[in-house]
Amino acid sequence: MKLAIEYLKKQAAFYKNQLLKDTVPFWFPRSIDKEHGGFLLMRDADGTLIDDDKAVWIQGRATWLLSTLYNTIEPKKEWLDGAKSGIDFLNNHCFDTDGQMFFHVTRDGKPIRKRRYYFSETFAVIANAAYAKASGDESAAEKARYLFGKCIEYATTPGILPAKFTNTRPAKGIGVPMIMMNTAQQLRETIGDPRCDEWIDKWIAEIERDFVKDDIKCVMEQVAPDGSIIDHIDGRTLNPGHAIEGAWFILHEAKYRNNDPKLIALGCKMLDFMWERGWDKEHGGILYFRDVYDEPVQEYWQDMKFWWPHNEVIIATLLAYVMTGDEKYMQWHKMVHDYAYEKFHDKENGEWYGYLHRDGTIAQTAKGNMYKGPFHLPRQEWYCLQILNEYLDKA
């Protein structure tokens, strides 16, 4: 026990240092676009800008990060000013006339691409909610609540957004209840919203009922509307790091609800199932895709190691440990932490590489692109710091 406390204290100091001395300084202040607002985030390993376009997901996520640092670490004016720049860019340039958000815009905010999903909107909810808390700006709070309502509408109204597939073989993904649950948690814990608890209950129930398969010890990424497994290549494809992200959203909910034992059991079960399927016993790290029956996965890059699943597994294992005291989770946390900070972390320039080959060598050097920016890594370092501080305070 004393050894564990020493280790966790060391981890808390490590995450704090990484977050504030390594990860955040890689991105800020240089990425704030003083000319057009928002952030210039598509950067090579050394920080050189490789594209001045703006990915709307990442504009929202970076705004959330700066606001959250302001709310929870230190009320630094530069963080609040940066967040305001993000909020203004989102409001002024990232909405289409039909109310839907774009996915990809130019530096000065002209639309390049809109997609059939509403992830831009979910990230705009958490950006506005965290910014409203930081700034006291009531219009941002209203925007967050309004967009959360839109997301619920998109999630629950069949046919409201154009479909990618026909109705021949209907399917649903775990991504929707997961992202909506986390969005609701953020909204609730910054500015509050009376709708959140009830919706979170529904999404957790859906995940447990339709996606978690006790008989084959698996969390499915996609299922038929009734929860049955679709025995085709896409339907069989698992994303262990994503399912484990879902596990920690549920553990977070358990903690919020005074350590609800049923939710702890559900989150730990999801983690157990998908650690077993995702951890690469040969090279270490989390494999990106697996097939539920170990058949070949359509995606040829299925055995690569991406940065973000490692961030999610670092959080999930630490949270599972502090909530259960089960030494297995401490051990897993060390394994994934040591692998990730050895292989992904760029000791020279700060931040992490995004994409490794299965053997741990670097496949692509960029730190930022359409999908990677200041989010999963700083969120992990920030969240781990929060739970460790809380745990060590009580210990």
Add this chain to the structure above:
Amino acid sequence: MKLAIEYLKKQAAFYKNQLLKDTVPFWFPRSIDKEHGGFLLMRDADGTLIDDDKAVWIQGRATWLLSTLYNTIEPKKEWLDGAKSGIDFLNNHCFDTDGQMFFHVTRDGKPIRKRRYYFSETFAVIANAAYAKASGDESAAEKARYLFGKCIEYATTPGILPAKFTNTRPAKGIGVPMIMMNTAQQLRETIGDPRCDEWIDKWIAEIERDFVKDDIKCVMEQVAPDGSIIDHIDGRTLNPGHAIEGAWFILHEAKYRNNDPKLIALGCKMLDFMWERGWDKEHGGILYFRDVYDEPVQEYWQDMKFWWPHNEVIIATLLAYVMTGDEKYMQWHKMVHDYAYEKFHDKENGEWYGYLHRDGTIAQTAKGNMYKGPFHLPRQEWYCLQILNEYLDKA
């Protein structure tokens, strides 16, 4: 010279043997779906079926292959019967009510997905054209000509198909003139069509004017409508194997036009530029994506080795050699041939793996999926055999 002739004779025998004793028997007759028509092609390394869905591109390509074998190798009844099964499935199940084709259907032909492209249609053109020649079926010939007209309409009418991107930063890909040129060549050389030569001229002129950049020795994958380079991540991304496929389509056209020296020079230039950018000097093989200015490519799997670029480069280098006699091309042909048949070829079960890591190890074992089936490899073995037979006859 004598040594070269000996080598080329050996190659001709090798390709014939591979095609008829290794590649074709992997797929046929077992893949012909006697119950629903069409082909069951999504198979693991040993031939086990991993999905009974049907990818419309591949249904058309397999029909083209069987018809072409019948037309050029031997009039085997089983090849013609197989081709008929493919034609019937395409006609009965792969067209939507608006005349556009689907991309992905179930085994019994129910639609799963339609896409914003007309590659299903181009493969249906070559399938119908080759089948019409094999069978004498006039309705297939009519269908081929009708669909070729539809493809020209899709290619030349802005806005006729839904757009993936806004008009903020218009772009065009080399894929359209390339696939249309090859479709026209196939149509012309099976059943004939008076439109082909003129269109082929236009597409070659467009490639030369807008995509081939002498100053930086490069063939672009995507450019602005006026041919200028779009200096953003997507606009900078090169696909060397694809550009080299375009090079051999042009060399093929040069051969058809009595060895037109201007077209030979253009095809060889494209091959020279993109060999230099695509050949992996460290591990051998053709890298999938490159950045025109060597910045990081967005696609994290950019340094993988895919089967089909190797098929295209094997053809292009051999064709360049027999048309120019330049020893450099013979040397390149040997390099890519030896690499590909060592790394991709499955000596135990026949056919090739589709996806290797950069270092040449296998990333995914499937022989067939939504994108891979009996096309690039058998086309390469068949086409190389044709040009070698023709060359050796004259030598």
